[in-house]
Amino acid sequence: MTGLYQGDLHPNDSCAAVKDFFPLYLYNELSFDEEERVESHLDACVECSQALERQREVQMALDNIAVEPAPSLLRSCREELHYRLVEEEAGSHSGAKRGWWEQFTDMLTGRSGSGWMKPAGALTLVALGFGLARLPLGTAGSGGGLFQAGMMEPSASRVRYVEPSSDGRVQVVLDETRQRIVSGALNDQKFRVLLLSAAKDPSDPGLRAETVELLNNSAQFSDVRDALVSALKDQNAGVRLKAMGGLRSFAEQPEVRLAMTQVLLTDTNPEMRSRAIDLLTKGLAVENPAQSYDRQVIGAMQEIMQRESNAYVRQRCKTALESVKASTETY
Amino acid sequence: MAQKTGGQLEETALIRAAQGGDRAAFEQLVRAYDQSVLRLAMNLLRSPEDAQDVYQEAFLRVFRNLDKFRFDCSFHTWLYRIVTNLCLDHMRKRKVRKEEPTIVTTTEGPLDRMDAVIEERVDGDPQRFLFSGELRKRVKEVLAELTPRERMVFELRHYQGLRLRRIGEILGTTEEAAKNCLFRATQKMRAALGDFV
Numbered sequence: 001m002t003g004l005y006q007g008d009l010h011p012n013d014s015c016a017a018v019k020d021f022f023p024l025y026l027y028n029e030l031s032f033d034e035e036e037r038v039e040s041h042l043d044a045c046v047e048c049s050q051a052l053e054r055q056r057e058v059q060m061a062l063d064n065i066a067v068e069p070a071p072s073l074l075r076s077c078r079e080e081l082h083y084r085l086v087e088e089e090a091g092s093h094s095g096a097k098r099g100w101w102e103q104f105t106d107m108l109t110g111r112s113g114s115g116w117m118k119p120a121g122a123l124t125l126v127a128l129g130f131g132l133a134r135l136p137l138g139t140a141g142s143g144g145g146l147f148q149a150g151m152m153e154p155s156a157s158r159v160r161y162v163e164p165s166s167d168g169r170v171q172v173v174l175d176e177t178r179q180r181i182v183s184g185a186l187n188d189q190k191f192r193v194l195l196l197s198a199a200k201d202p203s204d205p206g207l208r209a210e211t212v213e214l215l216n217n218s219a220q221f222s223d224v225r226d227a228l229v230s231a232l233k234d235q236n237a238g239v240r241l242k243a244m245g246g247l248r249s250f251a252e253q254p255e256v257r258l259a260m261t262q263v264l265l266t267d268t269n270p271e272m273r274s275r276a277i278d279l280l281t282k283g284l285a286v287e288n289p290a291q292s293y294d295r296q297v298i299g300a301m302q303e304i305m306q307r308e309s310n311a312y313v314r315q316r317c318k319t320a321l322e323s324v325k326a327s328t329e330t331y
Numbered sequence: 332m333a334q335k336t337g338g339q340l341e342e343t344a345l346i347r348a349a350q351g352g353d354r355a356a357f358e359q360l361v362r363a364y365d366q367s368v369l370r371l372a373m374n375l376l377r378s379p380e381d382a383q384d385v386y387q388e389a390f391l392r393v394f395r396n397l398d399k400f401r402f403d404c405s406f407h408t409w410l411y412r413i414v415t416n417l418c419l420d421h422m423r424k425r426k427v428r429k430e431e432p433t434i435v436t437t438t439e440g441p442l443d444r445m446d447a448v449i450e451e452r453v454d455g456d457p458q459r460f461l462f463s464g465e466l467r468k469r470v471k472e473v474l475a476e477l478t479p480r481e482r483m484v485f486e487l488r489h490y491q492g493l494r495l496r497r498i499g500e501i502l503g504t505t506e507e508a509a510k511n512c513l514f515r516a517t518q519k520m521r522a523a524l525g526d527f528v
Binding site for chain 2: 023059065
């Protein structure tokens with residue numbers, strides 16, 4: 001066996017020499033001349049053609065050991081990174097020269113590195129809250145909203161920014177999240193609205209994945225199916241794969257078939273494309289297989305045959321097209 | 332110079348905003364790439380903990396050094412240079428320690444911890460499962476036997492779908508050297524998987 005890539009195939013290459021190049025051939029990483037020589041050899045050698053197919057299967061099987069990070073792991077990584085970035089920023093700011101107002105707001109928000117300033121900041125906040133709480137609601141302006149939202153009801157809030165106003169008072173803007181537990185059944189359309197909204201939450205792929213998984217059991221409802229079809233375009237592959245699972249039982253519906261065809265043509269994840277083929281070929285009528293396909297699907301598969309880089313997906317398309325006696329090439 | 336696409340322009344704007352201290356822009360930049368970074372680390376290191384370490388360290392390094400990024404290469408290449416270096420360090424240390432991090436002993440015998448975190452494994456295809464049983468085991472063994480560089484090039488080409496030219500850029504080498512590396516990796520795999528090929 002050669003330990004180093006030789007980069008030079010010869011016209012009378014032995015089968016063993018040609019076989020060495022199969023992996024690079026399948027990765028489309030041979031030069032034009034090298035590829036030409038491999039193909040010339042394959043044209044004349046049945047044994048090597050069969051060996052190439054076995055090599056192709058092995059490379060397809062390698063996909064099976066790939067792992068997709070769990071959405072929960074990604075979420076936890078993002079959260080940890082967020083906190084570490086906040087720490088980094090606080091660290092880098094602590095040495096810099098800062099104005100009195102920045103120092104004051106650091107003290108208020110607890111970003112200050114000085115130990116004594118944190119309790120002082122807390123005390124200031126209490127005093128501020130005490131003072132604001134005594135402002136008449138109607139005269140507090142935006143402070144009225146702040147008073148109502150932040151200080152009286154249990155909520156998670158975060159100071160977005162603080163700034164002095166010209167009259168000597170202070171304006172504090174809070175972002176707040178009020179938590180409430182709601183329970184309901186998935187057959188309640190009003191309750192489903194909450195889940196459909198969570199399935200689109202752009203800030204949290206973990207939440208989207210979990211919600212889509214829950215919705216999968218209710219795909220008999222058209223609003224859920226629409227959400228699952230929409231989730232097929234999610235930027236997170238885990239979410240897309242889960243959505244695909246929920247649509248499995250509805251593969252014969254026109255809108256689902258259209259969405260699957262789009263996935264086959266445009267999704268960047270080979271597993272998604274492979275599963276789209278599964279769904280598009282599902283329910284194939286043995287007695288009249290051609291009826292189960294529409295021309296659009298066949299056209300999409302023929303297109304994939306020409307440009308697909310993943311050998312397994314190509315093979316699946318080929319098998320599907322052959323089973324309906326459709327050409328595997330476009331003309 | 333080639334014209335930039337809309338996506339690249341948007342990315343350039345994000346990078347410039349992040350260089351100016353906009354942390355929200357930085358986190359948006361992170362989200363554009365972090366899934367593939369985590370996938371790369373996980374597949375190479377086969378340990379969720381190590382993958383998480385690489386993720387944190389890589390993006391913190393990017394954060395600390397972003398002001399030095401001069402657009403001499405794509406942000407993707409720059410980021411992957413950092414990530415691949417961190418992964419190579421992990422793999423080299425592991426080779427020295429001769430650790431097999433994903434296998435743990437349980438009361439029911441040895442267990443591959445990665446199996447517990449694989450959420451989107453291929454399923455529903457009996458043919459693939461039939462083929463994959465013994466093969467899967469052998470592939471894992473041979474991947475563990477590759478040198479860190481061979482493993483890296485193989486991972487970037489097979490699983491990340493990067494072309495050898497880009498892999499060379501990331502690893503600070505030539506396309507030809509990356510091709511040699513991939514060739515050696517696939518030769519070793521062919522030798523180890525002889526029964527299947």
